[in-house]
Amino acid sequence: MTESRMDFRKAKFLISAPDIAHLNQYLPGDAGVEIAFAGRSNAGKSSALNMLTDQKGLARTSKTPGRTQLINVFELDEHRRLVDLPGYGFAQVPLALKKKWQYALGEYLQERQCLTGVVVLMDIRHPLKDLDMQMIEWAVESEIPVLALLTKADKMKQSERMKMINEVRKHLGDYDDRVKVEAFSSLKGLGKPKVLSILNEWCHPEWLMEAIAEAEAADESEGQ
Numbered sequence: 001m002t003e004s005r006m007d008f009r010k011a012k013f014l015i016s017a018p019d020i021a022h023l024n025q026y027l028p029g030d031a032g033v034e035i036a037f038a039g040r041s042n043a044g045k046s047s048a049l050n051m052l053t054d055q056k057g058l059a060r061t062s063k064t065p066g067r068t069q070l071i072n073v074f075e076l077d078e079h080r081r082l083v084d085l086p087g088y089g090f091a092q093v094p095l096a097l098k099k100k101w102q103y104a105l106g107e108y109l110q111e112r113q114c115l116t117g118v119v120v121l122m123d124i125r126h127p128l129k130d131l132d133m134q135m136i137e138w139a140v141e142s143e144i145p146v147l148a149l150l151t152k153a154d155k156m157k158q159s160e161r162m163k164m165i166n167e168v169r170k171h172l173g174d175y176d177d178r179v180k181v182e183a184f185s186s187l188k189g190l191g192k193p194k195v196l197s198i199l200n201e202w203c204h205p206e207w208l209m210e211a212i213a214e215a216e217a218a219d220e221s222e223g224q
């Protein structure tokens, strides 16, 4: 049986694609499991990916909002990938360019069959903006589980942090278990074990485990 604990430190950069057409060209088949990281520009997507994989330079971080303009794909193993999506909601970008990224983002979300879970990253100091809510609602409607990650949690005192987590949980309470809410700090590692455990669960859907077990059984009987 295949090991059921992912080693996220093994993540490696696979490709950057400007749109889904390029993604399908590089990665044909739309198969396996993809976990996407989405959020407003500057929410901390790249920093979170680096912290979760213990690799400082895996995803490019920046003080300038709007740096992640491409769909960046990182491979965990032959069946599973993490995806850094273009940030949304950044005003200071020429409209034509913004439309191009937002189109690529929408296209990815709508067309990607292997999308198994979405991490929606929001700065803990101002979460649940309109576009975040749209993203969460879209995922729930599409029956894709969501992890609402409140980033930069180190910028708040523990008591304020707990208050904010509870407020966000209350606000998203109607979605029950379909939307989980956690606080996170890429700077301090706060929330990391909890997030890794959720990602690990998403990496092992029953259908994939069955497919892997079947393939292994077929290999074994061929080898006999």
Ligand SMILES: Nc1nc2c(ncn2[C@@H]2O[C@H](COP(=O)(O)OP(=O)(O)OP(=O)(O)O)[C@@H](O)[C@H]2O)c(=O)[nH]1
Pocket: 039, 040, 041, 042, 043, 044, 045, 046, 047, 048, 060, 061, 062, 063, 064, 065, 066, 067, 068, 069, 086, 087, 151, 152, 153, 154, 155, 184, 185, 186, 187, 188
């Ligand atoms: N204090 C603190 N700063 C953080 C944290 N995570 C990210 N930052 C900072 O926030 C800024 C944006 O982080 P990125 O990880 O580049 O954000 P992004 O969402 O990938 O940004 P885009 O490329 O615009 O989509 C950087 O200056 C980071 O150093 C955190 O947990 N704590």
